[in-house]
Amino acid sequence: MxxxxxxxxxxxxxxxxxxxxxxxxxxxxxxxxxxxxxxxxxxxxxxxxxxxxxxxxxxxxxxxxxxxxxxxxxxxxxxxxxxxxxxxxxxxxxxxxxxxxxxxxxxxxxxxxxxxxxxxxxxxxxxxxxxxxxxxxxxxxxxxNKQQKQLCFKGERVMWIQPTTLKELVALKSQYPNAKLVVGNTEVGIEMRLKNMLYPVIIAPAWISEMNAVQHTETGVTFGAACTLSSVEEVLRKVVAELPPYKAEVFQAVLEQLRWFAGPQIRNVAALGGNIMTASPISDLNPVLMASGIIHLPLISPCSTEGKRTITMDEKFFTGYRKTIVKPEEILLSVEIPYSKKGEYFSAFKQASRREDDIAIVTCGMRVLFQDGTNRVEEIKLSYGGMAPTTVLALKTCKELTGRDWNEKLLQDACRLLAGEMDLSPSAPGGMVDFRRTLTLSFFFKFYLTVLQKLSKNYNGTVSAAREDELFLLEDVEWRISWSCVLLQEVPRGQAVEDMVGRPLMHVSAAKQACGEAVYCDDIPHYENELYLTLVTSTKAHAKILSVDASEAQSVPGFVCFVSAKDVPGSNITGIANDETVFVTCVGHIIGAVLADTQEHSRRAAKVVKIKYEELKPIVTIQEAIEKQSFLKSIKRINKGDVKKGFEESDHILEGEMYLGGQEHFYLETHCTLAVPKGEDGEMELFVSTQNPMKTQEFAANALGVPSNRIVVRVKRMGGGFGGKETRNTILTTAVAVAAFKTGRPVRCMLDRDEDMLISGGRHPFLGRYKVGFMKNGKVKSLEVSYYGNGGNSVDLSYGVMDRALLHLDNSYNIPNVSSVGIVCKTNLPSNTAFRGFGGPQGMMIAECWMSDLARKCGLPPEEVRKLNLYHEGDLTHFNQKLEGFTLRRCWDECLSSSSYHVFWSCLAGALVHVYTDGSVLLTHGGTEMGQGLHTKMIQVASRSLGIPTSNIYISETSTNTVPNTSPTAASVSADINGMAVHNACQTILKRLEPIKQSNPKGSWEDWIKAAYENCVSLSATGIPDLGYDFEKNEGKPFCYFSYGVACSEVEIDCLTGDHKNIRTDIVMDVGTSLNPAIDIGQIEGAFVQGLGLFTMEELRYSPEGNLYTRGPGMYKIPAFGDIPTEFYVSLLRDCPNSKAVYSSKAVGEPPLFLSASVFYAIKDAIYSARKDSGLTEPFRLDSPATPERIRNACVDIFTKMCPSAEPGTFKPWSVRV
Incomplete structure (x- = not known):
């Protein structure tokens, strides 16, 4: 990053x-x-x-x-x-x-x-x-300005050579025929770092003038193979501006592909020749180049008597997965991209999970040349990526279409031929088989219409144009410049200028973070004699470990030792429910760890540790767990009213189910721990990126067999958390602590992204099965619902997540009769854990599913049915808690008004306060800072409580030796509980200062503090600020108060590709009286966009054996800049103070995440409209996330029918829905 x-x-x-x-x-x-x-x-x-x-x-x-x-x-x-x-x-x-x-x-x-x-x-x-x-x-x-000389750098295993002339390059390739040519290192770097590839010799041709040259010829533009993609883009833009449009068709297509090719930091260094020679089957450019005509690729070889040869990029160029006909010793010199001719038309298409910086699912280049003055095809090339192990040409289809007129008959035949030629095995790597096959036809249809329109225009109507009802299909989903507006609460008139509560105070660390000065866990300077730890994890989903052989690791330079379960001096049993081990023999968990003097040596050593398994059959999916009754033992229920009677009184009954996929936390800073043994009495200092210092301290002490008072956990800040660092950091921290104990030396470990995603778990996937009874007007009478959550291989926080899902099964709707059950499935996946929302989004999403479908069943507008069923002030929830201060209907009305909807539609905490004699204040509280602005808000609370400027107050870090026994920073209550603790501690100090202030009422803060010190008044204070619910009795008070919010979203979908764009979102949120509107609005927007990922984009894909495919940012996509709503309006509800929290505020970290479900259901409404064109009017199932694949497959049309799904059970799928 x-x-x-x-x-x-x-x-x-x-x-x-x-x-x-x-x-x-x-x-x-x-x-x-x-x-x-x-x-x-x-x-x-x-x-x-x-x-x-x-x-x-x-x-x-x-x-x-x-x-x-x-x-x-x-x-x-x-x-x-x-x-x-x-x-x-x-x-x-x-x-x-x-x-x-x-x-x-x-x-x-x-x-x-x-x-x-x-x-x-x-x-x-x-x-x-x-x-x-x-x-x-x-x-x-x-x-x-001086003559450059050839460079050579030698490392332990790799030699880097940078020649300056083509002659030197040819000589080097003769000496090292298998050497890799590297310009930007964007592919080889990934292979060496993540795929365990080793290239002993690397040659960098970036200084070779011939390989960076650009030549304009009579037939096209020739680029040196080392030209970067950014330079290609720059040159082509200039050329296109000067050429007649007919001559620039290919160039325009290349530019369109480059627009969405990675990001500028990749295009700036990646070479055109490297992209070709990588021979990726999902290359953005290779299908375009292959379809563009005759692409000449001059090669030079030190082994050939002729020296040079020129090959053509045709159907013979790619010989297999990432292989070409270019010989190992040959060097690609240049690439010529041709001008297009009169009567020639060209288009390129790419479909990915995310528009920005994403690898293609299917990509293609399409070119047609017509006989002069006619619509008869003289030559046609259709090239696809993502449909085979190589980029392929649809040779049979093209042969059949040559000589045909460009009309609807040709379209029908082309689609039929492509459906047969671009077939895929139902088990094809990459999955999404039906989607990929359908895209080949959708892209051709778009190409057909585009060409038809141009032919009609160029030949003055002698060729029929596309029909009016088809023209809109040519419009890509619009990507416009974003626009936003926020509406704040205003501080009361007369509030003192120095009172910062309610004002948009800048995040206290923002400037340091913007300058790269903010210290994160791995930024702590290395200790003398420090070691680095790399985990050795299971590669099998369910297996017995027969042996672990680390002997080969000993030969790696810098190797120190292998750490395993026998090195744990205390208990090897850990976890929230004491059902996990530090070093375990189950799915995806830690088997051992390697210690070495450097990170590189440690990783190399870990890769050669050999493990022998006896494989057992795993349980991976919720469906498998249901079939085999593999459940965690605690099953929760909430019942209210008489469900049977409610169904009898209902006009209609709707049954269905919905699946919600999991989500990776993708905090930008992965799990990190530095353990420093102190050398006496088992003392150890742990620097950890964690939301939960107390549990981290407890688990480390338990593993080391020492009292908790020997362990100090320190947290300066985190690079994101979102619940993922509430408990799961302990599996790394305990391993690092054991390693430090064994060696007596400081030990550090920061997980790679793929390691982190593999072992740490994420949001629980859910399956909801429901039966809802309702009246003709849409009024809900009765609900029966079962929730199944995929908990993974241990309890962790799964029970709490399921509890929260059950408590949110109503979302905001008054359901008189409810019967619900929540079951956590035990599977052979890494344990899932807390994630922003903590089960609430899953529970509410399923509620909105049946609410949306019953509105369709009634033939009524969904917003009317939703409003009809909303709670009112004083209503009892299904868990029998009375609603007080109910502002949801206000939020609803304001949101519909601001969005012009109808117009368009026609826990425990602690704090420690030290006041120093110069009047400055050191504040420590039990919460951890992970970007949510908690430290900033606590400074604002202390500032108002003490009546001093915020500049007098400083927070250094969170540590267990200053505030013990803290609750984790989670569940959106950190500002509430820590804010009240800070307030209480400040009130204690003010009470002690009262006599001094009375004796010197005109004194300054500094005067009072100095007098207090001289009079031996303590200037330090601590502060500690009745919730509970019984599921069996359905009584109690699980929540102190409720947060309310409403969102309205508008989307566009492309029915042919499954793309969607968030056009506009309006949010109205009740945050009580905001402590800091800038931070609160930031939390609302951040949660909303994270929810966009959950509900529309982020998809964890597992093999049937339980291996996670989507590891790292290359495969797992979170929302980017271009994915936020083009128009984004956020309003804080005014005049709604909350009497149950510090300074009338409310929690804001988690509640807004679910509001992004408005985008999901806007997509579903759009799909519903598209399905009506095919005569489908009944409610349909759309699981979450609403990826392009799910959107396209739901938009049933002639093309989806031409690509029927294989019968389930007749093949082994590439991936499964867990």
């Missing part, structure tokens, strides 16, 4: 690159700028740093440096960018906290597109002055 800026002279260019991929060896003669190099908190922030901080665009801060550097690079190249430039620059940047809106709003000021924002004052921003940017280093400028 971290970006650097690479600057070169002659000519001067600046571009971003991914620091984690770009080799240091390739940086010779270039200037590298990091976020620390453009500004800092000690002297001056760069405007790119200042604006993201002051516009509240930094929450956890882990992504902030990368976003800052993307903006900085754009400003160096274009000091007055357009908003389109800004949004394009952020492709490839991800943020899991903010929802992107505040980042775009802050940086919008550079584009001179102003919006009135009450969250920040743009007049306070320092102006951008390009003349003040750092100059290119003169010594590098001097070196670049």
């Amino acid at each position: 971290f970006k650097i800026v690479i600057s070169r002279s002659n000519p001067m260019v600046h571009h971003t690159a991914n620091a984690c991929l770009f080799p240091v060896c390739a940086l010779h003669h270039v200037a590298v700028t990091t976020v620390e190099g453009i500004g800092n908190t000690k002297s001056r922030l760069h405007p790119a740093q200042e604006r993201i901080a002051k516009s509240h665009g930094s929450q956890c801060g882990f992504c902030t440096p990368g976003i800052v550097m993307s903006m900085y690079t754009l400003l160096r190249n274009k000091p007055e960018p357009k908003m389109e430039d800004i949004e394009d620059a952020f492709q490839g940047n991800l943020c899991r906290c903010t929802g992107y809106r505040p980042i775009l709003e802050g940086y919008r000021t550079f584009a001179k597109v102003m919006m009135s924002s009450s969250l920040f004052n743009s007049s306070e921003f320092q102006p951008l002055d390009p003349t003040q940017e750092p100059i290119f280093p003169p010594e590098l400028m001097t070196q670049s």
